[in-house]
Amino acid sequence: MPFQNDATLEAEVGHFFGDYQGTFFSEPHGQVRADLFRLGDRLEAHVSFPTGLDADGVTDRYMSDLSAYARQKGFEGRLHLILS
């Protein structure tokens, strides 16, 4: 299940990052975590790499899944990634 909800995030950072929409975990290795927030008319994905990889070492797919999610939620062309 790549999309989950982290109940603590909305309260902790929602006022700063925007309206919390959910958290994505990449498959099959869980190399990418993306916390998704709606900020104005765009969807911002705060991307981190919990297994310690850099962004250029990731082998899991995540762009296609996040793009599909953005399209499904009405944010096509308005998905912005912020990498850690």
Add this chain to the structure above:
Amino acid sequence: MPRLAVSVKLPYALRLRAESYRVGPLLELIRVENPPSLAAAVARTVVQAEFDHAETDDADEKQRLRVRDAEQLLRRTNRLLRWYRAVSRKTDIVELTRAQASPFEFQVLGEPAGKGWEDPINYEAAGPTPAPLSLGELT
């Protein structure tokens, strides 16, 4: 085959001619573009590198290539900054992190390419920034 130009705006105005420089053991190219006037208070140098890729519809592959290009530009930039610091003896010129160099801007040169090549890449600092220590706390 898209040719991508990746660029970042440095937090410095380097007194270098606007041209391409070769850096590192592999003599990789980095182009320096200076603002029209280095006297302006907000003048900042832009550095750029170009990369060729095969066209792909795979969004994940596209992202991997673009992230790698950004990494390469950052590595070349930091080599250039190390050299510049040495020859100019400006000790306040320091290397940049991914977050400090962000955003990485992408532009497709030549023939039009598919969607997703030109989205900027932004890095944020991975953790909280330590507060500077006072002299009393340092000693």
